[in-house]
Amino acid sequence: xxxYKISNFEEYFxxxxxxxxxxxxxxxxxxxxxxxxxxxxxxxxDFNMAEAEIKWFVDAKVNITKNCIDRHLAKKGDxxxxxxxxNNPDEASQSFTYNELHQKVSKMANVLLSQGIQKxxxxxxxxxxxxELAIATLACARIGAIHSVVFAGFSASAVAARINDSECxxxxxxxxxxxxxxxxxxxxxxDEALVNCPSVEKVLVAKRTNTDVQMKEGRDQWLAPLVxxxxxxxxxxxxxxxxxxxxxxxxxxxxxxxxxVHTTAGYMVYTAYTFQNVFNYExxxxxxxxxxxxxxxxxxxxxxxxxxxGATTVIFEGVPxxxxxxxxxxxxxxxxxxxxxxxxxxxxxxxxxSLDYVQKYPLSSLKVIGSVGEPINEEAWHWYNxxxxxxxxxxxxxxxQTETGGILISPIPFITPTKPTYATLPLPGIQAVLMDEKxxxxxxxxxxxxxxxxxxxxxxxxxxxxDHKRYKETYFSTFPGKYFSGDGALRDEVGYYRITxxxxxxxxxxxxxxxxxxxxxxxxxxxxxxxxxxVGFPHDIKGNALYGFVxxxxxxxxxxxxxxxxxxxxxxxxxxxxIAKLDKIQFVSGLPKTRSGKIMRRILRKxxxxxxxxxxxxxxxxxxxxxxxxxNGKI
Ligand code: WT7
Numbered sequence: 327x328x329x330y331k332i333s334n335f336e337e338y339f340x341x342x343x344x345x346x347x348x349x350x351x352x353x354x355x356x357x358x359x360x361x362x363x364x365x366x367x368x369x370x371x372d373f374n375m376a377e378a379e380i381k382w383f384v385d386a387k388v389n390i391t392k393n394c395i396d397r398h399l400a401k402k403g404d405x406x407x408x409x410x411x412x413n414n415p416d417e418a419s420q421s422f423t424y425n426e427l428h429q430k431v432s433k434m435a436n437v438l439l440s441q442g443i444q445k446x447x448x449x450x451x452x453x454x455x456x457x458e459l460a461i462a463t464l465a466c467a468r469i470g471a472i473h474s475v476v477f478a479g480f481s482a483s484a485v486a487a488r489i490n491d492s493e494c495x496x497x498x499x500x501x502x503x504x505x506x507x508x509x510x511x512x513x514x515x516x517d518e519a520l521v522n523c524p525s526v527e528k529v530l531v532a533k534r535t536n537t538d539v540q541m542k543e544g545r546d547q548w549l550a551p552l553v554x555x556x557x558x559x560x561x562x563x564x565x566x567x568x569x570x571x572x573x574x575x576x577x578x579x580x581x582x583x584x585x586x587v588h589t590t591a592g593y594m595v596y597t598a599y600t601f602q603n604v605f606n607y608e609x610x611x612x613x614x615x616x617x618x619x620x621x622x623x624x625x626x627x628x629x630x631x632x633x634x635x636g637a638t639t640v641i642f643e644g645v646p647x648x649x650x651x652x653x654x655x656x657x658x659x660x661x662x663x664x665x666x667x668x669x670x671x672x673x674x675x676x677x678x679x680s681l682d683y684v685q686k687y688p689l690s691s692l693k694v695i696g697s698v699g700e701p702i703n704e705e706a707w708h709w710y711n712x713x714x715x716x717x718x719x720x721x722x723x724x725x726x727q728t729e730t731g732g733i734l735i736s737p738i739p740f741i742t743p744t745k746p747t748y749a750t751l752p753l754p755g756i757q758a759v760l761m762d763e764k765x766x767x768x769x770x771x772x773x774x775x776x777x778x779x780x781x782x783x784x785x786x787x788x789x790x791x792x793d794h795k796r797y798k799e800t801y802f803s804t805f806p807g808k809y810f811s812g813d814g815a816l817r818d819e820v821g822y823y824r825i826t827x828x829x830x831x832x833x834x835x836x837x838x839x840x841x842x843x844x845x846x847x848x849x850x851x852x853x854x855x856x857x858x859x860x861v862g863f864p865h866d867i868k869g870n871a872l873y874g875f876v877x878x879x880x881x882x883x884x885x886x887x888x889x890x891x892x893x894x895x896x897x898x899x900x901x902x903x904x905i906a907k908l909d910k911i912q913f914v915s916g917l918p919k920t921r922s923g924k925i926m927r928r929i930l931r932k933x934x935x936x937x938x939x940x941x942x943x944x945x946x947x948x949x950x951x952x953x954x955x956x957x958n959g960k961i
Contacts, residue, residue, distance in 0.1 A: 445470030454503030477620025502535030577841030585791030596785030601631030699837030731785025854882030
């Protein structure tokens with residue numbers, strides 16, 4: 327990938343202006359200079375924002391794994407592609423060269439084909455952070471099957487909902503997974519999920535924990551013997567630029583998760599370009615992103631972005647607190663990591679612990695450190711900058727979303743002066759704008775507005791699987807003709823953006839994007855619950871935690887409230903996953919609602935925060951008296 331040839335900040339502005347003035351020329355050059363195509367495009371971009379129809383590199387033919395792997399073999403076949411660092415530091419780490427990765431992905435691709443998977447079929451991947459996860463994902467891409475990676479912390483019913491939404495034909499999982507001192511029964515969860523998944527014909531099971539699992543005759547097979555038998559010769563499918571590459575589910579403001587669809591060529595160009603430039607990746611650097619491949623951060627910046635650049639990428643199975651709070655720093659030192667990319671919630675959790683954990687290690691290999699997933703508060707930013715980056719590594723606070731495919735707003739290291747809590751400036755090619763309440767574009771600086779992007783970029787998701795209408799309504803209708811992110815932002819006097827948080831019903835807890843609706847649905851399914859409302863409230867480590875206001879049915883009123891609260895949380899863990907558990911539950915007799923029946927969440931938010939100063943205009947409330955009751959009952 328050609329490096330961003332900008333030597334100073336003024337030049338950045340010039341380049342940026344050029345990219346905006348002629349985006350087609352800008353992306354055309356990047357796409358033609360850095361990838362292997364079976365056939366180039368007729369048109370760089372074709373779009374109609376009002377209809378949410380977007381195509382990039384129209385009619386081009388390509389295979390992303392050819393670009394991630396095969397293309398590098400001649401010059402760097404023996405270079406390390408993947409370093410696998412296990413959960414337990416006593417277990418040896420592993421590494422795979424590009425040659426080895428090529429062999430493994432080709433074999434896996436042939437396994438998929440032999441099991442009847444064809445181009446366009448959906449494959450659900452539910453694996454811990456082990457090499458098989460990367461290999462299976464790439465193998466799908468190699469044969470044109472659409473991967474749907476589901477984070478291995480989701481519950482059986484959440485897995486089932488995702489499998490059914492895109493009618494996956496196959497599930498790839500493992501006997502179990504390790505996370506810190508826990509062992510997770512992944513195969514058991516899959517078995518439970520599949521009771522309700524008629525589309526799944528085959529299940530392939532990788533071995534990780536050697537736990538005893540049940541193998542269903544005719545459906546389940548161990549992966550390793552199939553791989554062993556498979557040929558390592560696989561030609562790679564010729565894909566159209568706009569063929570779907572993957573589906574990745576994200577929460578929305580209704581109960582059903584949105585299957586964001588990313589397509590092949592645009593995603594490839596965008597992740598490769600942003601990886602190179604945002605992390606200033608140089609040949610022989612070791613890059614480590616601590617996310618899980620089950621999230622977009624892992625898709626784009628553990629797998630695709632790094633491999634497209636022929637980089638060395640670390641896959642870490644564990645957690646920052648196991649065996650102790652120095653694990654991240656130990657791994658950085660062990661593998662001489664040069665770029666480190668993590669989430670504010672992890673930084674805050676580690677900053678709370680003794681400085682000795684981090685100061686034990688020189689961390690002198692680090693060059694650039696990144697943050698992603700939620701706003702990074704000033705204290706965490708400084709701690710990260712001072713103690714991890716040693717004040718010499720630029721902190722790249724990268725703003726983006728599952729929907730955007732790659733980073734949109736971020737400093738460019740060694741070029742953009744950083745400013746704590748600011749994601750700073752849109753990358754070249756990204757036309758960020760702020761919109762006011764009247765839906766007009768805000769021209770001034772030092773203002774807050776709704777963050778939109780007014781011109782497509784190659785990495786934008788193209789649709790929601792099976793529901794283009796919802797895609798159009800969610801992202802292109804609030805501000806017609808523009809992509810609406812759902813985030814609010816402040817623009818300072820020099821044009822730097824600071825993300826202020828979601829303006830919709832999504833709450834970011836420990837960097838996980840949680841919709842209020844699916845959690846409320848889960849709570850409401852509890853037999854004792856009549857209705858519920860969830861809001862976020864500030865939390866030192868998680869950024870936000872969840873506060874639930876719950877109305878009980880008569881039967882519930884008679885029950886022991888502490889037990890009930892525990893049951894409700896267990897219910898949420900079973901339906902969605904432990905990440906969505908509530909920190910606080912308050913039982914109430916009603917919820918503040920407008921005449922049209924909409925819950926006035928801003929009031930609940932203030933109560934949850936303990937701020938009773940001013941509830942604003944409550945005249946549209948049907949039941950204003952409830953506000954006092956809830957306030958007085960606050961725990
Ligand atoms: C939401 C998207 C894409 C990476 C992982 C999350 C929030 C993301 C930042 C940042 C402030 C951020 C936004 C966004 N967010 N990065 N640097 N500063 N907020 O992906 O789960 O799709 O969540 O995460 O609110 O809308 P996601």
